[in-house]
Amino acid sequence: MCYSFAPIKAITGRSGAGIDVRLTKDQIDAITQNMVHALIREGTISTEEPGGVIDRLAEVFAEDLAVEDQLNLEVREIMEKYSEDLARGDINYQEMFRKIKAKLARERNIIL
Numbered sequence: 001m002c003y004s005f006a007p008i009k010a011i012t013g014r015s016g017a018g019i020d021v022r023l024t025k026d027q028i029d030a031i032t033q034n035m036v037h038a039l040i041r042e043g044t045i046s047t048e049e050p051g052g053v054i055d056r057l058a059e060v061f062a063e064d065l066a067v068e069d070q071l072n073l074e075v076r077e078i079m080e081k082y083s084e085d086l087a088r089g090d091i092n093y094q095e096m097f098r099k100i101k102a103k104l105a106r107e108r109n110i111i112l
Helices: 025-042 050-088 093-107
Strands: 002-004 022-024
Touching (some): 022 025
C-alpha cells in the first residue's frame, strides 16, 4: 500500500506548484527509524525500547497519511459534480480541490 502527502511546493517556490509524494510502508519505516535514532542521538528523547517507539511512530504516520488519502478521495467525489464546469474551464481544478479540501478539513478538525 502507498500513502500520499498533499501536494507540496516545488523547490522553485512557484505559487500553487506541487508534486505528489507517495510513500510505501518500507519508506515510512525508514523515515521513522531515522527520526527516532536522530532524536536519541541528540538527547531529545530517551527510551529503552527504540523499536517500539519506531513502530508506534510509523503507525501514527501511516494512519495520518491514510486520513488525508481518504479526504482526497472524498474531495474528488465532490468535484465529480462539477465535471462539466471543469471541462469547460469555468473552474480551476487545483484551486477548487484545495478549497474543498480545506473546508472539509476544518469541519472535521483535521490538521493538514
